[in-house]
Amino acid sequence: MTRSIPVLTVVAAILALWYVAAVPMNAQWAYDRAARADVELTFSDLVADTWSQEKPRLPAPHQVAVEVWQTTVDKKITSKRSLIYHSWITLSATLVGFALGTTLGILLAVGIVYNRVMDMSVMPWVIASQTIPILALAPMIIVVLNAVGVSGLLPKAVISMYLSFFPVAVGMVKGLRSPEVMQLDQMHTWHASASQTFWKLRLPASMPYLFTSLKVAMAASLVGAIVGELPTGAIAGLGARLLAGSYYGQTIQIWSALIMAAALAAVIVSLIGLIQRIVLKRMGMAT
Amino acid sequence: MEVNNLKDAGTPAANGGAVISAKDLDLTFQTNDGPVQALKSVSLDIEKGDFVSFIGPSGCGKTTFLRCMADLEQPTGGSITVNGVSAAEARAARAYGYVFQAAGLYPWRTIGGNISLPLEIMGYSKSDQRDRVARVLELVELAGFEKKFPWQLSGGMQQRASIARALAFDADILLMDEPFGALDEIVRDHLNEQLLKLWARTEKTIAFVTHSIPEAVYLSTKIVVMSPRPGRITDVIDSPLPKERPLDIRETPEFLEVAHRVREGLRAGHNDV
Structure with a gap:
């Protein structure tokens, strides 16, 4: 147990850094879309958008996790998409x-x-x-x-x-x-x-x-x-x-x-x- | 008896009963700093049943001489016979057991496995191996340790196991290169005593390299004093001590007298330099 604490700390730090990095990496596309729709983006809108784009520059961890889940557990293993x-x-x-x-x-x-x-x-x-x-x-x-x-x-x-x-x-x-x-x-x-x-x-x-x-x-x-x-x-x-x-x-x-x-x-x-x-x-x- | 010995050894009459016989042995190592004469015209006969110690400062060639007997070094001059044949033939006939300074047990084998290693190599049958392992373990007072791994044993016990390994096959010569050099005084005393008992029981011929005067005098029937540059024999002392030797024989005048002569021999060798 004591050995897993440092490992979990590092993993948590990486995930946090990953989420933070996803915001500026994907921000441009969010701004462009907002400009086209002619709406003002609040910060929380921006964050929500950058973490849920379909083709982000840097996908957020949960997007990757969902994709992995869908292509492993939810697909038959004989499928070409598994x-x-x-x-x-x-x-x-x-x-x-x-x-x-x-x-x-x-x-x-x-x-x-x-x-x-x-x-x-x-x-x-x-x-x-x-x-x-x-x-x-x-x-x-x-x-x-x-x-x-x-x-x-x-x-x-x-x-x-x-x-x-x-x-x-x-x-x-x-x-x-x-x-x-x-x-x-x-x-x-x-x-x-x-x-x-x-x-x-x-x-x-x-x-x-x-x-x-x-x-x-x-x-x-x-x-x-x-x-x-x-x-x-x-x-x-x-x-x-x-x-x-x-x-x-x-x-x-x-x-x-x-x-x-x-x-x-x-x-x-x-x-x-x-x-x-x-x-x-x-x-x-x-x- | 004498006749039988001659026949066993297959020696020409000239050698008498000598088990190991060196004549004008020379060995020169070629090093980067030029040739080093490790042995210079060394002649010595070791009789059957002798316990011969080689003593001298480092560089005197005592270990090199022992390695020549074992065919681990090739002399550059002179001749050496073991059991009446060349050292190489004697090695091929597994005429001797060699105990190194370190026990050198294989960490991946148990004590029993280590002792049966030479037996496996020499092709003894499985049941014979078992019997021999049990017998030599008892001989070095390690019965019951067969299934232990080397790291579970103390240094002294490991060295005893390595002696057992050298005794496991039927070699009637035992060559020992400072086997107790790395052990502390008390363990060493104990092992010396055990070695003498073992020698008496097995009637092996033993050549023993050491740098300890008390050890040499306590163990040997014959003490060979050597000196360095070039490595040579300066004195051969036949011990007057009885074959039966309790540890406190080391306090007797006879013992001290032999020790004194060894020390004189060593000193004389040093002054030559």
């Missing part, structure tokens, strides 16, 4: 991309740790890969994969993978190298094979690093999936909702998609946190 439907489209690409990225990241890390040539050559490329803006790269990936007949979920998952393998690779290199020299010497005195050293020492020792990386990777995956949905012609997914919303000036729709994406990220990242706690506790490494 936010749950779009979230699932994005989530499925996110999860596939996350799985691919995690696998690639771990394999790269193992290669880097065990192979001197890879250690010298791969890491700079891994880092360089992340300096290219994903917005520039995403359309090319979609187009190229489309040209070879791959479309739908997979191109988006590839973009997710591209963003999510990086934190896993970096974290796992650090994790696999975390055993002390003494522990490696110890394995040596037992004449342990390289694979025994990997499975019994390096891999378990890397677990705390892995989970930290997975949280970052999951968030990056979601961003990748949303970015991947932008150049596909806004068919489905949270990215498509964002794009469609901006085409038609549906700011409330944009904001509700944003809120949904944030909530989705919070849920899946905290899910990893939960798995982390369970696994590390079972391993006796709870922190």
Whole structure:
């Protein structure tokens, strides 16, 4: 309970700031309409109007909340207008991309740790890969994969993978190298094979690093999936909702998609946190 | 008996009954500040059942020498045999257990799991692992702690568990690198006493690195005094003390006399520099 008080205070402050900001942001349109109707606007009229416009520059929180409610609870989830439907489209690409990225990241890390040539050559490329803006790269990936007949979920998952393998690779290199020299010497005195050293020492020792990386990777995956949905012609997914919303000036729709994406990220990242706690506790490494 | 020993070790007659035999051992490390001679013509024979302590100031090469026996360092000159074969072959045959300065238990394994780790690596059967874990835990007086995690144990208990781990497989040599260096005096006394009992019960050959004179004299049948720059042996003292040693043997004139000789040896080594 004591921990929720600061959180609630911050949330309340953000909401208050949001409401206050909505007034000047949307005021111009309210003034214009009042001028056309030739009526004088009182301050309370102004506030009421700026908080209830159909296409505000900045929708008020309750407008977004109502939109989210209507597009999740009130719509059948099979409907093209259901936010749950779009979230699932994005989530499925996110999860596939996350799985691919995690696998690639771990394999790269193992290669880097065990192979001197890879250690010298791969890491700079891994880092360089992340300096290219994903917005520039995403359309090319979609187009190229489309040209070879791959479309739908997979191109988006590839973009997710591209963003999510990086934190896993970096974290796992650090994790696999975390055993002390003494522990490696110890394995040596037992004449342990390289694979025994990997499975019994390096891999378990890397677990705390892995989970930290997975949280970052999951968030990056979601961003990748949303970015991947932008150049596909806004068919489905949270990215498509964002794009469609901006085409038609549906700011409330944009904001509700944003809120949904944030909530989705919070849920899946905290899910990893939960798995982390369970696994590390079972391993006796709870922190 | 003597003949049997020879056969077991598979040694040429020249080595006699020596379990570990070093001849003119040299080791030079190449560092950024130029070569450092860690060991210079070190020769020593360790007989079966000996408890040999290596003592000297830091940089005298005592740990390096122990690591040469364990095939963790490669000498640049001379020769070393363990059980009559090269250190590398002895390591492959799992001829020794090595106890490091820190316990180095895996935090994700229980005490029992840590002790069975080398057994898993060496391919002992599950039931054999269980029996051995129970036996060595009893040997180091940690029976009942099998299911605990390392962080639930004190430093001294952790180090005992690491000794148990080194004893769990059938190595008749125990190499110990300042195993009690990080522990306080009282715990250390207790562990020294336990170690002597354990040595008497198991009849292992023990090589023990320390920087404590009382510890070296109390434990050993043979004390090797070393000095630095370059690392070399300056004195080898055969202890006149009986095998049965209560803690208060450390007040007797014989004990003090040996301790005095060790101290003299250390001082002489220092003056050379």
